[in-house]
Amino acid sequence: MSRLIIWRHGNTDWNAANRVQGQTDVPLNDLGRQQAVDAADMLVRLRPDVIVSSDLRRASDTAAALAALTGVPVRHDDRLRERFFGQWQGLTMAEVKESRFAEWTRWRAGEAAIGGGVESLDDLGKRIAEALQAAADLVPADGTAVVATHGAAARQGVGHLLGWPAEVMRTLRALQNCHWVELTHDSGRGWQVAAYNVGPVSDKPVPPPV
Template identity: 40%
Template sequence: MNGTKRGRGRRIVLWRHGQTPWNLESRFQGSTDIELTAEGIAQARRAARLLASLKPDAIVASDLQRAAATAAELATVTGLGIEYDAGLRETFAGVWQGLTNDEIMARYGEEYAAWKRGEPVRRGGGELETETADRAAPVVLRHAELLPDDGTLVVVSHGGAIRTAIGRILGLESHHWESLGGLANCCWSILGEGARGWRLMEHNAGTLPEPVLGDDD
């Protein structure tokens, strides 16, 4: 099979975990291992039924329990196993972790403002977003390479880690990653492989993708 046709039609679904208690409290999670709420489990169950209809070939997940429990709902529906990888964990945010947004702004206002301006900031003394991408994107691509043609990979991870991975895979400069916006709990983004590589097909979706009918398919 020549290089221009290898792997055509593969799809990557990047799925954020369900709701947690700290989400409800606007508390910064980072790599802290927080469980799902009852609503978060219900969100994962609903989303899993939809994603199962895409007939995924493989599931890989962050080993943090909120992502692992979300992935488990899809595994139950599809019968697939789950591979866990710490490379898909959320960005480590040091002393910010466990604080509410208001507490972070009060204690680390300049650092918070610089981060919101898109400057490279080690939030709370933790990781840079580019460092998160350095570990997360290769995990996604490594598993995607194992897919058959037209195969689908589901990656269960965290909002920030997903955004940085998408940005890196699409070849965007890091200062543009914020333009992708956030993912709601248990929503997903889909990368599809076309003639010129990976492209973003869906973002922050909670429904199944519709075919693109028109001149830009």
């Protein structure tokens, strides 16, 4: 049975400010770097065979904390980038709501296409699921792959990989920073969820996956 860990990056200043990151290359802050170290201390026990990351710094630097403990090099895949949020990127969610209310309303309703140059959920799910499967294909039948990615990307990619309909995906809560999803796979049952939103204990509120 193989195992796939889908790991959200650590905290950033834009997370803390509730500012839309999307594919803007925002680095980890001090809290995020500590979260990455704490999470890596847990994930190293899974003995990953492969570590793959989004090429955005907040994910890549999160993955590097695990690579430092395991000696496994980080591979980069730009398909693992966060959802492209178009004209929302750089705005706080309050600013989005005020200046782009119709789009914000569609986003809140979970509609697949919301306008403003924001990537559709279908396109996001497809590219992330492809990258997740590619990472899983790098390990042997009993191996473990760890993939460092982003909040919206992780949720949509997992749902797409599992073949879930949109209404089921919306029941998943956002991953906390530096928390992960554990999937297992065997030839008889395919992909199954073994754990969700696992990670270091934190009393911080969950930033939105943007």
